[in-house]
Amino acid sequence: MTTKFTPDHEYIRVDGSTGIVGITNYAQEQLGDIVFVELPSVGKVLKKGDEAAVVESVKAASEIYAPVSGEVVEVNSLLTNEPGLVNSDPENGGWMFKIAIKDAGEIDTLLDADGYAELTL
Amino acid sequence: MAEASAEDLKQTPLYERHVVAGGRIVPFGGYALPVQYPTGIMAEHKWTREQAGLFDVSHMGPSFLMLNNPSGEAEADHKAIAAIIEPLICGDIANLKPGQIRYSLLLNQDGGAIDDLMVARSPITPGGLYIVVNAGTKDNDFALIEAAAGDKATLIRADGDYALLALQGPEAVNVMASEIPEATDLGFMNYGAFSWGKDKVFVARSGYTGEDGFEILVNRHEAVALWDALLADTRVKPIGLGARDSLRLEAGLPLYGHDLDSTVSPIEADLGFAVSKRRREAGDFPGAARILAEREGKLSRKRVGLLVEGAPAREGAEILDASGTAIGVVTSGGFAPSLGKAIALGFVPPDHTAIGTKLQVSVRGRAQPAEVVPTPFVPHRYFRKSA
Numbered sequence: 460m461t462t463k464f465t466p467d468h469e470y471i472r473v474d475g476s477t478g479i480v481g482i483t484n485y486a487q488e489q490l491g492d493i494v495f496v497e498l499p500s501v502g503k504v505l506k507k508g509d510e511a512a513v514v515e516s517v518k519a520a521s522e523i524y525a526p527v528s529g530e531v532v533e534v535n536s537l538l539t540n541e542p543g544l545v546n547s548d549p550e551n552g553g554w555m556f557k558i559a560i561k562d563a564g565e566i567d568t569l570l571d572a573d574g575y576a577e578l579t580l
Numbered sequence: 581m582a583e584a585s586a587e588d589l590k591q592t593p594l595y596e597r598h599v600v601a602g603g604r605i606v607p608f609g610g611y612a613l614p615v616q617y618p619t620g621i622m623a624e625h626k627w628t629r630e631q632a633g634l635f636d637v638s639h640m641g642p643s644f645l646m647l648n649n650p651s652g653e654a655e656a657d658h659k660a661i662a663a664i665i666e667p668l669i670c671g672d673i674a675n676l677k678p679g680q681i682r683y684s685l686l687l688n689q690d691g692g693a694i695d696d697l698m699v700a701r702s703p704i705t706p707g708g709l710y711i712v713v714n715a716g717t718k719d720n721d722f723a724l725i726e727a728a729a730g731d732k733a734t735l736i737r738a739d740g741d742y743a744l745l746a747l748q749g750p751e752a753v754n755v756m757a758s759e760i761p762e763a764t765d766l767g768f769m770n771y772g773a774f775s776w777g778k779d780k781v782f783v784a785r786s787g788y789t790g791e792d793g794f795e796i797l798v799n800r801h802e803a804v805a806l807w808d809a810l811l812a813d814t815r816v817k818p819i820g821l822g823a824r825d826s827l828r829l830e831a832g833l834p835l836y837g838h839d840l841d842s843t844v845s846p847i848e849a850d851l852g853f854a855v856s857k858r859r860r861e862a863g864d865f866p867g868a869a870r871i872l873a874e875r876e877g878k879l880s881r882k883r884v885g886l887l888v889e890g891a892p893a894r895e896g897a898e899i900l901d902a903s904g905t906a907i908g909v910v911t912s913g914g915f916a917p918s919l920g921k922a923i924a925l926g927f928v929p930p931d932h933t934a935i936g937t938k939l940q941v942s943v944r945g946r947a948q949p950a951e952v953v954p955t956p957f958v959p960h961r962y963f964r965k966s967a
Contacts, residue, residue, distance in 0.1 A: 492622040494915040495891050495922070513944065515892050517621040517915050518822050
């Protein structure tokens with residue numbers, strides 16, 4: 460499994476042809492207390508860069524974009540009642556949705572951990 | 581709000597304290613101020629409701645309006661200074677008791693709000709008023725007041741030379757009891773002058789959170805010492821602008837530039853209490869014809885509180901009736917940490933304002949249920965002295 464990142468602070472953990480998407484620890488720190496997460500519907504087809512989910516902090520709403528193209532195959536429904544998981548455990552329990560990756564080539568265009576770390580120095 | 585570059589932003593006397601405390605500094609009303617400290621808005625909000633929060637509100641516009649040639653007869657001098665400010669606002673200032681504060685609105689000729697403000701009668705100086713206006717509007721407000729004063733009175737701006745601190749929450753009174761004990765005798769919406777350190781501080785029993793609390797005007801050279809002294813009490817934590825906004829929203833208090841603007845009248849904004857009886861009967865304030873007609877029910881919109889199901893409806897979200905027709909707009913909205921739910925303030929036609937009316941709000945193109953509920957959303961806990 461490899462994890463890749465977007466400059467918009469989404470991560471995608473790639474497991475075969477499926478990717479688990481969420482936001483990075485840096486992103487949750489910047490957003491502050493998450494009070495609501497709007498998830499995509501299962502079956503939704505997304506293009507890379509499409510708005511996929513919305514996280515709401517006390518102050519503002521922020522869009523989460525699809526890091527790659529594909530179909531949403533599962534969402535983390537725990538976030539409906541426990542949006543704070545995005546703050547407390549962003550890269551594990553706070554994942555948002557799983558996507559069936561349409562074009563593996565798109566994965567290669569994303570940042571690796573070192574590249575992302577440089578961005579958030 | 582237009583983003584100002586860091587160099588253009590003013591700093592309050594407490595700026596370094598915010599930085600040292602890890603405050604996330606943002607531009608607000610031309611000032612560099614903390615939106616939150618490391619614990620975050622939710623924790624800061626709850627701390628204020630349960631303990632005591634300390635806010636730097638030095639960006640606001642505190643000022644003193646002083647009669648130039650007082651006669652020395654206290655009541656006559658007060659009537660004279662009241663006669664200068666009253667033509668600009670809808671409040672009865674002439675009948676304030678020494679030290680009493682009144683919430684009022686500066687109005688244009690159409691009865692729209694130029695600003696909302698606090699006007700208080702000096703408990704010390706006959707012919708003196710203490711006036712506090714909003715940060716974003718203060719230059720224009722002060723110019724209007726100065727024009728009205730002419731050569732009869734002088735406006736002394738206290739922003740810059742002073743810092744304004746707000747200590748809010750159920751423990752605020754107990755904290756003040758050890759720091760400025762005499763101030764704990766003040767009733768809600770009263771102020772006085774007290775000694776602290778080398779200087780005099782002006783303390784008002786007022787605030788913008790719905791909690792009991794105090795707003796303290798302190799000389800800029802003493803500001804850091806007072807800030808530190810209050811924070812040395814373990815019941816006190818510093819609170820940023822983010823929680824200030826969520827606290828005032830839960831308290832149902834309007835924010836100028838959002839829930840109030842130059843088109844909104846006090847009646848539309850559900851601030852009819854601020855149109856004082858004497859002024860109403862005299863009809864002698866700007867926009868009186870419109871405002872008095874609206875009071876009789878001739879109005880097209882009114883501010884309501886909404887309890888929103890699902891995602892928060894933010895400023896600008898459309899309000900729909902039960903059948904989906906757009907009838908109004910949200911002017912402030914967000915998540916209420918004390919309630920664990922989304923709430924909003926917005927304007928709708930009068931026939932949709934009854935408590936319990938089922939409405940909807942449009943969030944990202946989807947209609948979500950919303951219900952008209954009483955404001956404040958969270959009960960006020962002001963300290964009212966029995967007269």
